[in-house]
Amino acid sequence: MMRRKNDILLKSVFEESFSDLLRFFFPDADITFNMDRGFEFMDKELHELFPELEKKGGNRFVDMLVKTYLNDGLEEWILVHIEIQNKISSDFSKRMHQYWYRIYDRYEVSIAALAVFTGSNKQKISNRFHKDFLGTKITYEFNTYHVLDHSEEELLAMDNPFALIVLAAQKILLQGKIPEEELGQERLTIARALIQSDKYPLEQVRRFLFFLKTFIHIVIT
Numbered sequence: 001m002m003r004r005k006n007d008i009l010l011k012s013v014f015e016e017s018f019s020d021l022l023r024f025f026f027p028d029a030d031i032t033f034n035m036d037r038g039f040e041f042m043d044k045e046l047h048e049l050f051p052e053l054e055k056k057g058g059n060r061f062v063d064m065l066v067k068t069y070l071n072d073g074l075e076e077w078i079l080v081h082i083e084i085q086n087k088i089s090s091d092f093s094k095r096m097h098q099y100w101y102r103i104y105d106r107y108e109v110s111i112a113a114l115a116v117f118t119g120s121n122k123q124k125i126s127n128r129f130h131k132d133f134l135g136t137k138i139t140y141e142f143n144t145y146h147v148l149d150h151s152e153e154e155l156l157a158m159d160n161p162f163a164l165i166v167l168a169a170q171k172i173l174l175q176g177k178i179p180e181e182e183l184g185q186e187r188l189t190i191a192r193a194l195i196q197s198d199k200y201p202l203e204q205v206r207r208f209l210f211f212l213k214t215f216i217h218i219v220i221t
Contacts, residue, residue: 011064014165020162022068033071039067050063063081078111078114079099082115093126093127096140097129115142116145119173125146127143150163161204164194171186190212195209
Protein backbone atom coordinates (compact mmCIF):
# COMPACT_ATOMS: atom_id res chain seq x y z
CA MET A 1 0.00 0.00 0.00
CA MET A 2 2.81 2.43 0.89
CA ARG A 3 4.55 1.73 -2.45
CA ARG A 4 1.33 2.40 -4.35
CA LYS A 5 0.80 5.61 -2.35
CA ASN A 6 4.29 6.78 -3.31
CA ASP A 7 3.56 6.00 -6.96
CA ILE A 8 0.47 8.21 -6.86
CA LEU A 9 2.34 10.99 -5.04
CA LEU A 10 5.11 10.90 -7.62
CA LYS A 11 2.63 11.16 -10.47
CA SER A 12 0.85 14.03 -8.71
CA VAL A 13 4.03 16.04 -8.24
CA PHE A 14 5.00 15.38 -11.87
CA GLU A 15 1.67 16.92 -12.86
CA GLU A 16 2.05 19.81 -10.42
CA SER A 17 5.50 20.62 -11.77
CA PHE A 18 4.95 19.70 -15.41
CA SER A 19 6.36 22.93 -16.86
CA ASP A 20 9.55 22.40 -14.84
CA LEU A 21 9.57 18.74 -15.93
CA LEU A 22 9.61 19.89 -19.56
CA ARG A 23 12.44 22.32 -18.82
CA PHE A 24 14.41 19.57 -17.05
CA PHE A 25 14.22 17.05 -19.89
CA PHE A 26 14.02 19.37 -22.92
CA PRO A 27 16.54 22.26 -22.89
CA ASP A 28 14.54 24.31 -25.43
CA ALA A 29 11.23 23.84 -23.61
CA ASP A 30 10.49 27.55 -23.21
CA ILE A 31 11.12 28.10 -26.91
CA THR A 32 9.04 25.08 -27.93
CA PHE A 33 6.07 25.13 -25.54
CA ASN A 34 3.53 27.81 -24.71
CA MET A 35 3.68 27.42 -20.93
CA ASP A 36 1.04 30.09 -20.36
CA ARG A 37 -1.66 27.94 -22.00
CA GLY A 38 -1.17 25.22 -19.44
CA PHE A 39 -1.57 21.48 -19.97
CA GLU A 40 -4.40 18.99 -20.29
CA PHE A 41 -3.86 15.71 -18.44
CA MET A 42 -5.65 12.98 -20.35
CA ASP A 43 -6.08 10.19 -17.82
CA LYS A 44 -9.50 9.22 -19.17
CA GLU A 45 -8.19 8.85 -22.72
CA LEU A 46 -5.23 6.81 -21.48
CA HIS A 47 -7.48 4.41 -19.57
CA GLU A 48 -9.72 3.97 -22.59
CA LEU A 49 -6.74 3.06 -24.76
CA PHE A 50 -5.12 0.77 -22.19
CA PRO A 51 -7.86 -0.88 -20.08
CA GLU A 52 -5.42 -3.63 -19.15
CA LEU A 53 -3.44 -1.16 -17.04
CA GLU A 54 -6.28 -1.12 -14.51
CA LYS A 55 -6.10 -4.91 -14.25
CA LYS A 56 -2.34 -4.88 -13.60
CA GLY A 57 -2.39 -2.96 -10.35
CA GLY A 58 0.72 -4.76 -9.12
CA ASN A 59 2.91 -3.43 -11.89
CA ARG A 60 5.45 -0.84 -10.84
CA PHE A 61 4.67 1.92 -13.27
CA VAL A 62 2.30 4.81 -13.78
CA ASP A 63 1.65 6.76 -16.93
CA MET A 64 0.70 10.28 -17.95
CA LEU A 65 -0.65 11.45 -21.28
CA VAL A 66 -0.51 15.22 -21.57
CA LYS A 67 -1.74 17.57 -24.26
CA THR A 68 0.61 20.54 -24.66
CA TYR A 69 0.53 23.66 -26.80
CA LEU A 70 3.46 24.90 -28.84
CA ASN A 71 4.50 28.48 -29.37
CA ASP A 72 3.63 28.10 -33.06
CA GLY A 73 -0.01 27.39 -32.11
CA LEU A 74 0.02 23.64 -32.71
CA GLU A 75 -1.02 20.97 -30.21
CA GLU A 76 1.38 18.15 -29.38
CA TRP A 77 1.13 15.32 -26.88
CA ILE A 78 3.64 14.12 -24.30
CA LEU A 79 3.58 10.55 -23.00
CA VAL A 80 5.41 10.29 -19.66
CA HIS A 81 5.97 6.73 -18.45
CA ILE A 82 7.29 6.38 -14.89
CA GLU A 83 8.86 2.96 -14.33
CA ILE A 84 9.21 2.25 -10.61
CA GLN A 85 10.36 -1.35 -10.50
CA ASN A 86 14.00 -2.26 -9.90
CA LYS A 87 14.29 -4.72 -12.77
CA ILE A 88 13.32 -3.48 -16.22
CA SER A 89 11.39 -6.10 -18.19
CA SER A 90 12.94 -7.45 -21.38
CA ASP A 91 9.92 -6.36 -23.42
CA PHE A 92 9.95 -2.78 -22.16
CA SER A 93 10.85 -1.12 -25.47
CA LYS A 94 8.14 -3.20 -27.19
CA ARG A 95 5.63 -1.96 -24.61
CA MET A 96 6.64 1.67 -25.24
CA HIS A 97 6.11 1.12 -28.96
CA GLN A 98 2.67 -0.32 -28.29
CA TYR A 99 1.80 2.81 -26.30
CA TRP A 100 2.89 4.98 -29.20
CA TYR A 101 0.98 3.21 -31.95
CA ARG A 102 -2.26 2.91 -29.95
CA ILE A 103 -2.24 6.64 -29.19
CA TYR A 104 -1.26 7.55 -32.74
CA ASP A 105 -3.83 5.19 -34.27
CA ARG A 106 -6.62 6.78 -32.23
CA TYR A 107 -5.66 10.46 -32.38
CA GLU A 108 -3.09 10.86 -35.19
CA VAL A 109 -1.00 13.37 -33.24
CA SER A 110 2.73 13.75 -32.74
CA ILE A 111 3.87 12.13 -29.51
CA ALA A 112 7.06 12.69 -27.52
CA ALA A 113 7.66 9.75 -25.19
CA LEU A 114 9.76 9.86 -22.02
CA ALA A 115 10.43 6.90 -19.72
CA VAL A 116 11.61 7.81 -16.21
CA PHE A 117 13.10 5.04 -14.07
CA THR A 118 13.17 5.32 -10.29
CA GLY A 119 14.42 1.89 -9.19
CA SER A 120 17.62 1.35 -7.23
CA ASN A 121 19.10 -0.91 -9.90
CA LYS A 122 20.56 1.36 -12.58
CA GLN A 123 20.80 -1.24 -15.31
CA LYS A 124 21.30 -0.42 -18.97
CA ILE A 125 18.09 0.93 -20.43
CA SER A 126 17.11 0.30 -24.03
CA ASN A 127 15.43 3.27 -25.68
CA ARG A 128 14.87 1.53 -29.02
CA PHE A 129 12.42 -0.98 -30.48
CA HIS A 130 13.34 -2.50 -33.85
CA LYS A 131 11.74 -5.12 -36.10
CA ASP A 132 13.08 -6.22 -39.50
CA PHE A 133 11.57 -8.91 -41.72
CA LEU A 134 12.00 -9.42 -45.47
CA GLY A 135 12.73 -5.79 -46.22
CA THR A 136 10.06 -4.37 -43.91
CA LYS A 137 11.61 -2.44 -41.03
CA ILE A 138 10.38 -0.36 -38.14
CA THR A 139 12.50 1.45 -35.57
CA TYR A 140 11.02 3.34 -32.62
CA GLU A 141 13.21 5.40 -30.28
CA PHE A 142 12.16 7.31 -27.17
CA ASN A 143 13.65 9.41 -24.37
CA THR A 144 14.84 7.69 -21.19
CA TYR A 145 16.10 8.96 -17.83
CA HIS A 146 17.08 7.28 -14.56
CA VAL A 147 16.89 9.26 -11.32
CA LEU A 148 20.51 8.27 -10.66
CA ASP A 149 21.76 9.82 -13.92
CA HIS A 150 22.62 13.04 -12.06
CA SER A 151 24.55 13.28 -8.80
CA GLU A 152 23.18 15.09 -5.77
CA GLU A 153 25.65 17.92 -6.36
CA GLU A 154 24.49 18.33 -9.96
CA LEU A 155 20.83 18.35 -8.98
CA LEU A 156 21.31 20.89 -6.19
CA ALA A 157 23.17 23.18 -8.59
CA MET A 158 20.31 23.24 -11.10
CA ASP A 159 18.01 26.25 -11.26
CA ASN A 160 14.92 24.07 -11.58
CA PRO A 161 12.69 22.79 -8.75
CA PHE A 162 12.08 19.57 -10.68
CA ALA A 163 15.69 18.64 -9.91
CA LEU A 164 14.69 18.47 -6.24
CA ILE A 165 11.89 16.04 -7.13
CA VAL A 166 14.51 13.83 -8.75
CA LEU A 167 16.66 14.17 -5.64
CA ALA A 168 13.70 13.12 -3.49
CA ALA A 169 13.33 10.01 -5.66
CA GLN A 170 17.03 9.29 -5.03
CA LYS A 171 16.63 9.62 -1.25
CA ILE A 172 13.76 7.12 -1.22
CA LEU A 173 16.27 4.51 -2.44
CA LEU A 174 18.27 4.92 0.81
CA GLN A 175 15.39 3.78 2.99
CA GLY A 176 16.35 0.65 4.90
CA LYS A 177 19.99 0.89 3.79
CA ILE A 178 21.34 3.50 6.22
CA PRO A 179 20.48 4.37 9.86
CA GLU A 180 17.25 6.32 10.29
CA GLU A 181 19.04 9.33 11.82
CA GLU A 182 21.39 9.55 8.84
CA LEU A 183 18.46 9.14 6.47
CA GLY A 184 16.69 11.99 8.25
CA GLN A 185 19.61 14.30 7.53
CA GLU A 186 19.65 13.18 3.90
CA ARG A 187 15.95 13.96 3.60
CA LEU A 188 16.35 17.41 5.13
CA THR A 189 18.99 18.30 2.53
CA ILE A 190 16.24 18.79 -0.02
CA ALA A 191 14.04 20.90 2.24
CA ARG A 192 16.94 23.18 3.18
CA ALA A 193 17.97 23.59 -0.46
CA LEU A 194 14.45 24.62 -1.40
CA ILE A 195 13.98 27.06 1.48
CA GLN A 196 17.43 28.65 1.17
CA SER A 197 17.32 29.04 -2.60
CA ASP A 198 14.88 31.99 -2.42
CA LYS A 199 14.01 31.29 -6.07
CA TYR A 200 10.41 30.15 -5.85
CA PRO A 201 7.07 31.69 -4.79
CA LEU A 202 5.99 30.96 -1.21
CA GLU A 203 2.94 28.95 -2.29
CA GLN A 204 5.09 26.74 -4.55
CA VAL A 205 7.51 26.17 -1.67
CA ARG A 206 4.64 25.19 0.64
CA ARG A 207 3.22 22.69 -1.84
CA PHE A 208 6.63 21.19 -2.50
CA LEU A 209 7.42 20.82 1.20
CA PHE A 210 4.09 19.06 1.68
CA PHE A 211 5.06 16.61 -1.05
CA LEU A 212 8.45 15.99 0.56
CA LYS A 213 6.93 15.45 3.99
CA THR A 214 4.40 12.98 2.61
CA PHE A 215 6.71 11.25 0.13
CA ILE A 216 9.76 10.70 2.32
CA HIS A 217 8.32 11.51 5.71
CA ILE A 218 10.36 14.61 6.46
CA VAL A 219 9.69 16.19 9.82
CA ILE A 220 10.55 19.88 9.54
CA THR A 221 11.22 21.68 12.82
